[in-house]
Amino acid sequence: MFGSAVIVFREVIEAALIIGILAAATRSVPNRNRWLLAGVVTGLVGSALVAVSTDAISAMADGVGQEILNSAILGVAVLMLAWHNIWMASHGKALAISAKAVGAAIQEGQKERSILLVVVGLAVLREGSETVLFLYGILASEGTGASPVWLGGVVGILAGVGVGYALYAGLLRVPTRWFFAATGVLVLLLAAGMASQAAHFLIQADLLPSLTAPIWDTSAMLPEGSMAGMLLHSLAGYDPRPAGMQVIVYAVTLATIGLGMKLANSSRTQ
Amino acid sequence: MPFNPCLATGYLRAAGSTLTMAAMLCVMTATAADGEYALTIQDHRFQPAELVVPSSKKIRLSVENRDATPEEFESHDLNREKIIAGKSIATIYVGPLPPGRYRYFGEYNEETAQGVIIAQ
Numbered sequence: 001m002f003g004s005a006v007i008v009f010r011e012v013i014e015a016a017l018i019i020g021i022l023a024a025a026t027r028s029v030p031n032r033n034r035w036l037l038a039g040v041v042t043g044l045v046g047s048a049l050v051a052v053s054t055d056a057i058s059a060m061a062d063g064v065g066q067e068i069l070n071s072a073i074l075g076v077a078v079l080m081l082a083w084h085n086i087w088m089a090s091h092g093k094a095l096a097i098s099a100k101a102v103g104a105a106i107q108e109g110q111k112e113r114s115i116l117l118v119v120v121g122l123a124v125l126r127e128g129s130e131t132v133l134f135l136y137g138i139l140a141s142e143g144t145g146a147s148p149v150w151l152g153g154v155v156g157i158l159a160g161v162g163v164g165y166a167l168y169a170g171l172l173r174v175p176t177r178w179f180f181a182a183t184g185v186l187v188l189l190l191a192a193g194m195a196s197q198a199a200h201f202l203i204q205a206d207l208l209p210s211l212t213a214p215i216w217d218t219s220a221m222l223p224e225g226s227m228a229g230m231l232l233h234s235l236a237g238y239d240p241r242p243a244g245m246q247v248i249v250y251a252v253t254l255a256t257i258g259l260g261m262k263l264a265n266s267s268r269t270q
Numbered sequence: 271m272p273f274n275p276c277l278a279t280g281y282l283r284a285a286g287s288t289l290t291m292a293a294m295l296c297v298m299t300a301t302a303a304d305g306e307y308a309l310t311i312q313d314h315r316f317q318p319a320e321l322v323v324p325s326s327k328k329i330r331l332s333v334e335n336r337d338a339t340p341e342e343f344e345s346h347d348l349n350r351e352k353i354i355a356g357k358s359i360a361t362i363y364v365g366p367l368p369p370g371r372y373r374y375f376g377e378y379n380e381e382t383a384q385g386v387i388i389a390q
Contacts, residue, residue: 007377054340054355063332063361066352130342133353137339137378140356204350206328206363219346241349 004138004149008156011131014234015043015123016164021190024171025084025183026116028109035113036120043124050129051136064205070126071205074198077122080115081191082257085184087111090264131157163231186235188257193237195253196246203243211244309385311335311354314376316385325369325389331362341383345374348387365389 019036026032050057050069057065131153138149174182202208219240222229232238239246307329310317314337323329335341335354343362344351354360364372367389376383 003380054353055358058353058355058358058360063359064363066360130353133340133355134342134378137341137356140339200349204352204363206330214349224346239349240346243349 004152005156007134008131008153009159011127012157012160013163015127016160017234018123019120020164020168021186023168026112029112030109035116039117039120040124042121044128046125047128047132051132067201067205071198071201073122073126074194077119078191078195080119081187084115085187085257086260086264089261189236192250192254196237196250199246199249208245213243214241215244217241306330309333311341314379314382319385322388326366329365334359342377344377347372
């Protein structure tokens with residue numbers, strides 16, 4: 001039971017942290033909860049489909065279909081997060097502060113909703129399909145010992161959701177004047193981390209050169225399996241043994257979105 | 271069969287603005303297909319449990335899962351993670367590796383599914 005709780009927790013926490021940050025970042029968007037829920041449900045349905053077709057997906061592209069799917073999912077999520085952050089830097093603050101801009105807020109809020117729907121859906125899809133496969137595998141091989149596995153799975157899900165909710169609740173306590181900066185930085189790190197993971201999958205599929213792997217090794221200091229390593233991995237893409245290409249992709253993503261935010265922000269204030 | 275990244279273009283195109291990247295990948299086709307090595311999963315164990323590969327060369331690992339249940343090939347040492355569906359074969363590229371021992375395991379059955387790749 002403990003084993004399954006830990007594995008499920010590891011999968012769930014990643015999606016839960018992403019959802020926690022996005023839920024906080026879109027707190028002023030009308031009907032936000034409905035769209036968030038729609039994202040979770042879409043993601044769950046999608047993950048069941050992916051789990052069922054793992055066989056077919058793996059066999060695609062000469063055995064590396066899984067990596068291509070994963071990096072495509074991550075790539076789309078990075079683009080959406082970049083869009084969210086740059087848009088927020090140019091309009092978000094003004095909209096949230098000025099009540100007059102309600103009409104515009106609703107219109108712009110629709111863009112935010114679709115971002116919420118897609119990113120939450122993709123996060124659940126990615127982590128959910130692995131959870132489904134794992135639980136299915138255990139159930140199929142153990143037969144009679146099913147209920148402790150389910151119990152462990154439920155414990156893992158609850159613990160993961162709890163951590164995500166704690167992050168969300170913590171972010172809501174951040175004072176308004178720091179709030180946009182705080183969620184902006186978190187989304188920026190999230191996007192850079194996802195871009196680095198996407199690069200990692202493409203390296204694993206031999207579609208990108210690794211440019212020295214690993215370029216450094218901090219696994220003795222901070223293993224990814226540890227609680228801190230896991231949190232840092234989910235929040236900022238921490239990888240104890242990154243390839244050179246991952247570091248480049250991370251830095252370029254960070255710089256590009258950061259620059260976009262800065263430009264959008266300064267064009268607003270001028 | 272050597273891997274042709276150009277086949278991947280269709281999937282990448284689905285992701286939208288990744289076209290330029292896909293085009294770039296096709297240029298790099300020549301880098302693929304070095305030494306190929308096979309692992310088998312049966313009764314939640316890896317065979318051979320010790321696999322010797324040359325160091326400083328890119329390796330194409332072909333992992334066949336003969337069990338009916340899925341397994342996740344995972345290695346912290348190699349920084350690799352991949353799900354292998356029941357009764358199927360998956361491809362994982364690793365390296366070029368410096369000489370040394372690289373442990374890996376099956377995350378879904380960690381007690382029995384253990385192995386090591388020795389690069390020399």
